[in-house]
Amino acid sequence: MRGAKGIAASAAALGVFLAATAGAGAAAGKTPYVVGFINHLTGPAAVYGQSMMKGTELAVAQINARGGIDGHPLKVIYKDDQLNPSLAVSAFNTLVGVDHVPVVMGSGSSTVTLALVPLATRTHTVLISSISTSPLLAGSSPWFFGVMADDNAQGAEWVKVAKALHVTRAAVMYINNDYGVGVMKVFDKDFAAAGGKVLVNQSFPQGGTDFRTDILKVEASGAKTVFIVGHVQEAGTLLAQAGQMGFHPQWVGDTALNAPQFVQLAGAEANGMILLSAGNHFTAAYRRFSAAFTARFHEAPTIWSDFAYDTTNLVARAIARGGYDAAGIRAALAATRGYVGASGVKTFQRDGFTAGNFDWYRVRNGQIVFWHAG
Amino acid sequence: MIALQILVYGLVTGANYALVAVGYTLVYGILKFINFTHGDVAMVGSFLALTAIGAMGLGLPAAVGVAVVGCAILGMAIERVAYRPLRRAGRLTPLLTAIGVSLLLENLVQLVFGAAIRTFSPPPYLAGTVVVAGAYVTGVQIAIFAATAVAVAVLAWLIGRTALGRQIRATADNFDLAVAMGVPTDRAILAVFALGSALAGLAGVLFGMETTVTPTMGISLGISAFAAVVLGGIGSVPGAVVGALVLGVAENVGAWFLGGSWSDGIGVLVLALTLLVRPEGLLGRRDPGAVKL
Amino acid sequence: MLELRGVAGGYGGPQVLRGVTLRVAAGEFVALIGPNGAGKSTVLKAVAGVLPRVEGEIALEGRPVQGLSPRALLALGVVYLPQGRNVFPSLTVLEHLELMRDLAPHALSPEAVLERFPALRPLLGRRAGLLSGGQQQLLCLARAALASPRLLLVDEPSLGLAPRVVEDVFAALADLRGRGVSILLVEQNARRALAAADRAYVLELGRTRLEGRGRELLEDPRVAQLYLGAPVSASAP
Known part of the structure; x- marks a missing residue:
């Protein structure tokens, strides 16, 4: 047994050595x-x-x-x-x-x-x-x-989505960092230029976990379509909480939310949501x-x-x-x-x-x- | 009815903070230092419950039991291993140790469970919603109110009416005299860590059901709860509860008028204004230190 | 009951005690007097198990007890009343009694103690922090009595109290002694202590210098020189 093991080990070592030298030939x-x-x-x-x-x-x-x-x-x-x-x-x-x-x-x-x-x-x-x-x-x-x-392109893309959905009045929920504020501002400008009206711009905090009052504010604005830009964790939690509260608008998300983890967090409320994806897959x-x-x-x-x-x-x-x-x-x-x-x-x-x-x-x-x- | 709805959300937020805040205030009362690992103990409670439900297939009540007992043991272990050797080492040393233990817990949990965001769904019997005077209250939220009320009542009874509670208060009032009198001060301090950590474990489960579970969730939970403690008057258990509820409502009112990203700022503002008018906090006394009930 | 032989010790710096030898017989009331800084309170701390460094022999009924914690000493019937206002400000009067009841193995009921300290009865629900100095000292003695101690170590019980209250305190000590409790008293008010005690020791610079019956020491010119500093007979009570 001992001998067989020794041979096997030597063979393995030789294999590693050969692989290493082959690799060296390729790129080392x-x-x-x-x-x-x-x-x-x-x-x-x-x-x-x-x-x-x-x-x-x-x-x-x-x-x-x-x-x-x-x-x-x-x-x-x-x-x-x-x-x-x-x-x-x-x-x-x-x-x-x-x-x-x-x-x-x-x-x-x-x-x-x-x-x-x-x-x-x-x-x-x-x-x-x-x-x-x-x-x-x-x-x-x-x-x-x-x-x-960049987000200039993404904000403009949201306006295209709004046109495809025949939406002229919408709310925006954005995560309060450079990314969220950037998308929100571009969309607000381009949407207004296209004749749309933003009912409310509601920020929510990065790292936040409880968004019920923010959702309540958007619901009270009468919005039937909500554009949301954020990270997976916050936005996923936000949609799940909106679902629990019985608020079911047409959600339109940004590219960052195009992830299975987001849908898993958001639960049933994510169904029907429109998401962007940068590039072509x-x-x-x-x-x-x-x-x-x-x-x-x-x-x-x-x-x-x-x-x-x-x-x-x-x-x-x-x-x-x-x-x-x-x-x-x-x-x-x-x-x-x-x-x-x-x-x-x-x-x-x-x-x-x-x-x-x-x-x-x-x-x-x-x-x-x-x-x-x- | 929107005002009432915001109040409900604020009280739910506040009830969660309260369970964590009570642990801060108890430990401060007896050892005069801020146990910054406390938020992370709540985080561990979330993951214990998650494991109990997911991997072990237990129901929610059993999972709460696992989290509460597990966190109590964890809290006692932290006191015994990390803090007791430093009891005569001044105030800064245990504070630094606490930060170290925090990082250790966060990284251990991330090592075992990964960095992914997790959720656990409430059981079917909590999934419903009731309408109270036009405001929606979910089953989970009712459970949070009920669990917080029961936990705080049990704590009040333990501290206020039992032999252990008298020993804890005596140790908090005058540590040296308690030692000289033969009060088992080490046991009283361990008991405080066990009680505070058990409530943090409960908070972790409830908070996890309402939101999400991540290895870093303890940081913001801990900071909010600590703000609640200072707001209510450090060392005071009723102060911690009242401070937490006030803070929760203030944050949600702020989110309504200014946007959710301002809720933390509103919390700090309320804290600063309160301390300007009442430096000892809402229910605190000018001689901080005693555990009051 | 209690015997100290060649006890030395301190707080980690220079030695405060350099050779203390004394004895308290069963049922005896012994006073320990001496000038400021002689180490009187330190002797009590050494016996009570709260002094960081102790050398020499401390025996309780022939059994060595140095190094025992206050909790272990309480189980042996030793109760220590440190100097100052020894109450927990946020606990009520009743809670102080209950606290001791839960700790001492042969504790009396709060009711039995209240019969001996009737002045505390109307104050049962009051937080100790709100009591007067005299009431607090009475509460301490009541708490000690509740433990039904065999040896009581008392440090400066009359400190800062009005003369009438001082008499109450000494009456309570006499009552305890009458019930067979051995007492070792440290007192700045030497005349009052010597008048009450069976025997006394004079401590100077961490050493026991003199020993004698209370009245004898009161009239000893060496005591007057060492400590009282004035003609004795004229002002003795």
Whole structure:
């Protein structure tokens, strides 16, 4: 027995050795290209950060399996900001000051990303966010790039939804952070311009858990259609509480709510709700991404995983074209036109954001199903 | 009837705060320090109940039992391991320890349960809604009122009418004299942690049914409850209850007029105005320290 | 009943007690007097189990008791009344009696004690923090009596009280002694203490210097020199 075990162990060790040398042949011959990643990996918004980390991990694995970037393996240093701007700032300083990365991917929430923009400008580091969409970020720095279209596009998209539903009077419920306020303001302006009337703009707190009085106020406004922008946790709880209170308007949500966790939290009240999705998810590129993601993590990707996956690939592509330094990466990103990613076609505009398009979804029997290409 | 409805929501919020606030005030009364792990103990109560219902298949009453007993044991363990060795170490040291224990609990729970947001649905017998004078009150909300009232009444009886309660109040009034007299002060302090934590566990279950359950929920719950304690008068049990109800109503009135994102700000404003007029809080005394009932 | 031999100790800094030797026989009333800072209260703390550092021998009926907690001493029948207003301000008078009843193994009923302290009866429901100084001291003695102690350690019971109330306090102590309770009394009011006690010790700089019957010490010129500081006979009661 002892002998057999020893042989088996040797064989296993040999196998590991062979695998390691094979890997080295593929992407370990030269010094790695190191890039930074900052996101909400723990805390109340960890659901976003974790799924983006997985998208990035998948992209890195594929890039390195193909031989890296000109033979240099791509390496990502992951940092947690817990949705806290000051933690993000210290993570950024460590990545740039200690690890000397030319590019940082992050963060998720616009509020956190906004805190990083001045640092990116000052240190001449590329800051590329997968899903931050606040209009405040548009044109904020020559070093900033946003892979998801900004909220200006999303607010305008809501007006298209309102037109499709023949709605002229509606209420808005928005989470009280840069993201929620951004979407609310753009929608209010565009909706008014299109002849609509906003009955009430009701804010609700980030991290809040009890929204009954806010719902009561919206119900009292007589609104039959409610546009809601927020995070999964707060908005999901809010819809569930509205359902308990017997308030059942036509809900229209933003892209951040297009997640099974939201529908699960919101319960039956989510049925019939219209949700946006940034980018296009019915393409061959998305199906390939989704299959690889599921094979690797044994779970379906979230609607943020594909953006993080694209961000990582765009960064690798920019390093390949512009070289492993911040100025080269910036120039290469800015020149990106018509890149076909998992989350859609990417063309960076002058303000740093990609020009985007949206899919419309509807919740039916607890499932988010494709409804309409917006 | 909207005013009445807002009042109902405010009282539900306040009842939840009250259960947590009572634990803060009891521990402050006896040890003169703010036990900042207390909100996280409530969070652990939520997860215990979640496990009892989900993984163990128990009903709600049994799950409440699991949370209450589990939290009482947790509270006693925290006192024994984290605070008792520091009892003569001044006020700042246990405060820092409390923050450490908080982080430990949050991260342990996240390690075991993950960061995902969870909910547990009320059982069918609490799923209904009744209309009281035009205001809607759900079964869960009635359960919250009833459970809070019973829990506070039992606590009042324990502290005010039993031998253990007399020993707790004696220890809170004058620790050195209580020791010299032979009062089992260590046991009294453990009992305070057990009682406060048991109520926090109950609050965790009730709050979880009304909202959502996450490993970080204890932070904001703890901060609101602490504000309620200061508002009511620190060290005073009736003060904690009254402060919690006032704060809950103020937050919801603020949410109506200014938007929900202002509710925390309204809470702080009410607190600041109260303390300007009555620095000792609504029901507090000018000589803080005694546990009053 | 109680025997101290060569007891030294303090609070962690310099030694306060440097050699205390004294004895309290069963049923005896012993006073401990001395100038300020002599360490009188510290002796009681050493016996009562609340002094951080104690060396030497402390025996209760021949059994060593140093290091025992106040709670263990209470079980052996030792009750300690520290200096000052020793009440819990938010507890009522009745609750003070109930508190002791729950702790002492041979406690009397509150009713039995109230018969001996009738002045407390109308105050039963009042919080102790609202009582006068004299009422608080009576409450302390009633609480101690309720424990039916075998040895009572009393620290400065007359401090800050009106003369008439001081007499009430000493009457209560005499009553306890009449019921067979051994008493070790520390008192600043030396004349009053020596008049009431069977025997007394004079403590100076942490050491027991003199010992004698109360009346004898009162007239001892060394005591006058050491402590009373004035001609004795003229002002003795």
